[in-house]
Amino acid sequence: MRALARPSLLAIGAGATTVLPGFLVGSLALQIRHDLHVSVGAVAAGVTVFFAAGALGAGAGGRFAERVGALPAMRGCLVATAVCLLLVGVAVGSLAELLAVLAVAGVANSVNQPAINLFMADQVSMDRQGLAFGIKQSAIPAAVLISGLALPVLALPLGWRATFAVCAGLALVAAGLIGRAAPSFVAPPERPVAPRPSRKLVLTAVAAALASAGPCALSAYLVASAVDVGIAEGLAGVLAAAGSAVSLVVRIAVGHRADRRRDYGFSTMVLLLAAGAVGFALLAVGSPVPFVAGAFVAFGLGWGWPGLFNLAVVDLHRDSPGAATGISQSGIYVGAAFGPAAYGLLSSGIGYSAAWAVAGGFSLVAAGGVAYAAAR
Numbered sequence: 001m002r003a004l005a006r007p008s009l010l011a012i013g014a015g016a017t018t019v020l021p022g023f024l025v026g027s028l029a030l031q032i033r034h035d036l037h038v039s040v041g042a043v044a045a046g047v048t049v050f051f052a053a054g055a056l057g058a059g060a061g062g063r064f065a066e067r068v069g070a071l072p073a074m075r076g077c078l079v080a081t082a083v084c085l086l087l088v089g090v091a092v093g094s095l096a097e098l099l100a101v102l103a104v105a106g107v108a109n110s111v112n113q114p115a116i117n118l119f120m121a122d123q124v125s126m127d128r129q130g131l132a133f134g135i136k137q138s139a140i141p142a143a144v145l146i147s148g149l150a151l152p153v154l155a156l157p158l159g160w161r162a163t164f165a166v167c168a169g170l171a172l173v174a175a176g177l178i179g180r181a182a183p184s185f186v187a188p189p190e191r192p193v194a195p196r197p198s199r200k201l202v203l204t205a206v207a208a209a210l211a212s213a214g215p216c217a218l219s220a221y222l223v224a225s226a227v228d229v230g231i232a233e234g235l236a237g238v239l240a241a242a243g244s245a246v247s248l249v250v251r252i253a254v255g256h257r258a259d260r261r262r263d264y265g266f267s268t269m270v271l272l273l274a275a276g277a278v279g280f281a282l283l284a285v286g287s288p289v290p291f292v293a294g295a296f297v298a299f300g301l302g303w304g305w306p307g308l309f310n311l312a313v314v315d316l317h318r319d320s321p322g323a324a325t326g327i328s329q330s331g332i333y334v335g336a337a338f339g340p341a342a343y344g345l346l347s348s349g350i351g352y353s354a355a356w357a358v359a360g361g362f363s364l365v366a367a368g369g370v371a372y373a374a375a376r
Contacts (some may be wrong), residue, residue: 014077027150053107058327058330062322063163065323075178077111081108134255138248208329208366210239217342254268257309278297283356
């Protein structure tokens, strides 16, 4: 049995690093806006640009990873991310320049994520891949944690530009570690040219966009919404952190369950999305106790499926896992870009509670889409 720890650690490090620019700009938006003389909302739009660029590049990025190999693609994406972080730190002087660099970083991340999926499919034994993909998906919570800690640890004493420059160094270190470790992994099998995406794969990508829209909005608006229902701001922050932790645990747990039961299909994802819709319904009640319960359910179950989703796509496309997850990942990026923006517009018009009800509807439609794709 091939080792699980080393591939998983490399996957977490690579995945967290290339997604870091998207979260870092959100965490440091208050500082960035003063230097660039724009609003916080304009800086935060960089998060949408980052994921929108990823949505456009993920399909081609997955095919590129198949052609050049997982580890070379991962290493190249980390170097590109380092360059982008350094440019933000030392050269960006306007909002337009910042958004342009974030778009490039988003494309680098969109290539890296399917490359990591390809790497895990090749280097982790079949009976441990559920757990491996669950662990791999902890990269995003890890990036959120790093970006949150960067504010008090680096940005406040050193400034936001120095923070981006330090993170560029971390990206180069990660690239060096992958280059050093590459010879110790088994040679990947030769694969045919990636086939055209099937209708089922496109449908799962659409469902993933709907499925990720609500949880991504939850990440952005939970604190403000919690304060609106009467929860203290400090407790709301703790609730957001605790909900993210529950999501991380669920991702690993359902992956381990998939290994134990040899169940790599979409059925569990359908159940998680349906349960997540219940969580959003509780958020829509608009009072503190149901809100707290709904946050844990929506975060933990409604956002506990990405590892299982990637594994299911890989298992159905063993001949081209990088290209296939590049297409399916594009759906998640669409949801990540569209969800917070749509929720912001809805909440300003109809209120937080009604907007959460709409998010729950997205989860139910996504569950139906995944079930239909699985049936086909």
